Amino acid sequence: MTPTTSRADPSPTRPRPRLPAWTATLTWKAAVFITVMCCALAALLGALVHVSVANQTVGQARDRALGRLDEATAAYEAGARLGPLAGIDPPGLPDSLRSLAAGGERGTMVSSRAKAPTMWAAGPINGNRVLAVEIDYSQGARTIDGLDRAIVGSSVLAIGATLLVGAFAVTRVTRRLHATARVARRISGGDLDARVGDPRTRNPARHQDEVAAVAGALDSMATSLQRKLLSEQRFTADVAHELRTPLTGLHAAAELLPPGRPTELVRDRVAALRTLTEDLLEISRLDARSERVDLDDNWLGPLTERVVRGSGTETEVVVVRDVCVLTDRRRLERVLGNLVANAHRHGSPPVVLTVDGPVITVRDHGEGYPDYLVEGGPQRFRTEGGTKGHGLGLTIALGQAKVLGASLRFSNAEDGGALATLTLPYDDHQP
Numbered sequence: 001m002t003p004t005t006s007r008a009d010p011s012p013t014r015p016r017p018r019l020p021a022w023t024a025t026l027t028w029k030a031a032v033f034i035t036v037m038c039c040a041l042a043a044l045l046g047a048l049v050h051v052s053v054a055n056q057t058v059g060q061a062r063d064r065a066l067g068r069l070d071e072a073t074a075a076y077e078a079g080a081r082l083g084p085l086a087g088i089d090p091p092g093l094p095d096s097l098r099s100l101a102a103g104g105e106r107g108t109m110v111s112s113r114a115k116a117p118t119m120w121a122a123g124p125i126n127g128n129r130v131l132a133v134e135i136d137y138s139q140g141a142r143t144i145d146g147l148d149r150a151i152v153g154s155s156v157l158a159i160g161a162t163l164l165v166g167a168f169a170v171t172r173v174t175r176r177l178h179a180t181a182r183v184a185r186r187i188s189g190g191d192l193d194a195r196v197g198d199p200r201t202r203n204p205a206r207h208q209d210e211v212a213a214v215a216g217a218l219d220s221m222a223t224s225l226q227r228k229l230l231s232e233q234r235f236t237a238d239v240a241h242e243l244r245t246p247l248t249g250l251h252a253a254a255e256l257l258p259p260g261r262p263t264e265l266v267r268d269r270v271a272a273l274r275t276l277t278e279d280l281l282e283i284s285r286l287d288a289r290s291e292r293v294d295l296d297d298n299w300l301g302p303l304t305e306r307v308v309r310g311s312g313t314e315t316e317v318v319v320v321r322d323v324c325v326l327t328d329r330r331r332l333e334r335v336l337g338n339l340v341a342n343a344h345r346h347g348s349p350p351v352v353l354t355v356d357g358p359v360i361t362v363r364d365h366g367e368g369y370p371d372y373l374v375e376g377g378p379q380r381f382r383t384e385g386g387t388k389g390h391g392l393g394l395t396i397a398l399g400q401a402k403v404l405g406a407s408l409r410f411s412n413a414e415d416g417g418a419l420a421t422l423t424l425p426y427d428d429h430q431p
Helices: 024-078 094-103 138-188 210-255 261-288 300-311 329-346 371-376 394-406
Strands: 085-087 107-113 116-124 130-136 296-299 317-322 326-327 352-354 359-363 408-410 416-422
Touching: 024 107, 024 116, 024 130, 024 138, 085 138, 085 261, 085 326, 094 107, 094 116, 094 296, 107 416, 116 138, 130 317, 138 210, 296 329, 296 371, 300 317, 326 329, 329 352, 329 359, 329 416, 352 394, 371 408, 394 408
Parallel strands: 317 352
Antiparallel strands: 085 130, 107 116, 116 130, 296 326, 352 359, 359 416, 408 416
């Protein structure tokens, strides 16, 4: 048999390690930036000071050594006795300096002799012989070492102080930014009374920084938005109130018409207008947040069956787990009735209402909710793609759910169909 070889599958690409979430904050980025800039500046200044002082110290020591070398050369030429730190071809002289002096040139060099820094100066004499002198360079080396330690210590202190001051300044800015972001989230959640109230924006003559400008713009936007919404709410309420009187007259007049198909059409349209008017009034009350709940204990199983019977639709009720919740029965029936009616009007059968503890779902098997409704919730009278809109039913259901303190979420089932999930507040200790 011919042997076969197999290649192992390459290991899956490992995801790149991600930094912790706190590293994305402005405070952390500012701290890193300040630290890097301080370290770079301290290193640059320290190097400049070190080079300057080292050159000065070495230059002074070199001048002293060359002066001693001149004195030793004069004494050698005069036949006088050389000093204790001068000699011809001394044993500790560095080889490179010895070679330089033997070549006919004078030079200096720092080296260690007996573990002590020494400055050598050497020059040529007769033949290949070298005259050299040495001086103690310990003081100069200690000066440079002390300077280096002082530079490092002062740099650390300066970096630490700069970090503290910078962190304090950045934290004040980020705290104001966080406060502005919290107010923006509150406004996005529907609290139009929320304001940043930055004290820097109260005096127009005072110079404002960028954070104050953003806070002021957000407050102005919230005020303008609140005014427009209040104007729309008042308009909706006024229109609904003004329509009730003529609609009542139309309804009474329609009842006096002789039987027939035209009369049925008129009565049907008048009834639709009355329903729309009542819905508008209910929405105006929900927008004004003037609704008050009447709480009582209610078992969800019988309540949902009563809602389905009242809707006159073929809706299947499935009770997985029945519980008793403290809620407003009338408002809960309103929410469920609107969900069931919407499922039959815009979906396809079968429509199933399921009770599983405090969670109630209403599902149809139609095309499902449109994307805009799933992502942003119901919008009044909106239509998309030329299809029939969802009217006010889901908007009222969502508003009444908020009054009850419940959560109403709209989604689409994986195998098709619209799915509305109502989660009621529930205490396990309730009966």
